[in-house]
Amino acid sequence: MVTGDAVAVLANPGAGRGRHRAVLPGLVRRLGDSGYDVQVLHAPTAEAAEAACHRAVADGAAALVALGGDGTVHLALQAVADTAVAFGVVPTGTGNDFAAAVGVSAVPLIAADAVAAALRDGRHTRIDLARVSDATGRSRWFGAVLAAGFDAIVNERANRMRRPRGPRRYDLAVMLELARLRPRSYTLELDGRTQHFPGVLVAVGNCASYGGGMRICPDADPTDGLLDVVVADPLSRVTLARLKPRLRKGTHVTDPRVHSYRAREVVIAAAGIVGYADGERVGPLPLRVGCVPGALRLLR
Structure with missing residues (x-):
């Protein structure tokens, strides 16, 4: 005890x-x-x-x-x-x-x-957290980023693969999913305002980065009581591959095909996509994500 x-x-x-x-x-x-x-x-x-x-x-x-x-x-x-x-x-x-x-x-x-x-x-310092709920009402907390686009699809593919082991499995999953890249039809609700769009990347960030330093939501602040949402329009395989290196600096958001929003509550829906939060499997879309201000008492 x-x-x-x-x-x-x-x-x-x-x-x-x-x-x-x-x-x-x-x-x-x-x-x-x-x-x-x-x-x-x-x-x-x-x-x-x-x-x-x-x-x-x-x-x-x-x-x-x-x-x-x-x-x-x-x-x-x-x-x-x-x-x-x-x-x-x-x-x-x-x-x-x-x-x-x-x-x-x-x-x-x-x-x-x-x-x-x-x-x-x-x-201690108060830090915001995000809470994500699936269609059954099951909920999980996350601290960094929820992926609900191409990166989530890659994660799901990598988790189904038995070989190769280590980072090469993820690299292979990226190549396999790039070969079959296609836009998905999304419904996105931001604080009650709904929009429909085709896209290839969707991320909801309480913090800026995921995947070991990829700044997918570069302006996200875990103390502002808001979630940052970044989406990308339909992109070709070549364009997506060229855009990915810019994630390290967060400069991808300056591309006119990338759009950023802020909201307290976000609902994401699309067929055939499983969401990943902090790199961990959450469950199939639709998912509801809410920011809970000051939910963590951080020692630092």
């Missing part, structure tokens, strides 16, 4: 190819020096990890710290979102988009020092 004078740590052993193993002892020592008992949550699967986070919060933990990448953060957010439990991030993943967006140091032990200092001083 995790008590009120304890901090729970969710550590993903696979994040960043095992980089957390060198960071975890230093994080535990720093948190302990702040006057808290530290309990590391051990779980063999993502489902077990999320359940362990929920148990820690239910048992009254003072804080939950995620040691890993965006996938680890996503699991932990399901337990701490919209609660009084503080949350810390120590980034050691391949992609650390949420941590970067909320001002967490990319150097793990510097981030650990900041979490420990915030705990010791009793301070």
Whole structure:
């Protein structure tokens, strides 16, 4: 049981190819020096990890710290979102988009020092989160970006593939889906205003980037109470391939075929697309996404 004078740590052993193993002892020592008992949550699967986070919060933990990448953060957010439990991030993943967006140091032990200092001083920063619900009413929290276009289609393809292993599987999925690229018919509702359009890219961002630094929603601010929505008109395979490198700097939004919006609540509908939030599978469209201002008490 995790008590009120304890901090729970969710550590993903696979994040960043095992980089957390060198960071975890230093994080535990720093948190302990702040006057808290530290309990590391051990779980063999993502489902077990999320359940362990929920148990820690239910048992009254003072804080939950995620040691890993965006996938680890996503699991932990399901337990701490919209609660009084503080949350810390120590980034050691391949992609650390949420941590970067909320001002967490990319150097793990510097981030650990900041979490420990915030705990010791009793301070936190309020950060917005997004909540996505599917047609059945099932909901999930996410911190960074929901993909509902070409990138989501690629993720779905990659997850169905058994080979090759590692990043090459995603690269192959991109090539296969580019070969069959076609516009999808979308219905997009922004704070009750509905529009219909054909498109190839749709993203809803609480933060700016996904996929390890691709700034798909470059102006998104996780403290403004709004979601940023970026959509792209029908594009050829060549045009899309040329546009993708511009995502790193966020300059794709200057292209006249790319459109940006802001809203508190977004509903996206299209046939045959499964949405992905923080890189994790959410479910088939239609999806309803709402911004919940200040839903996270971030230690930094």
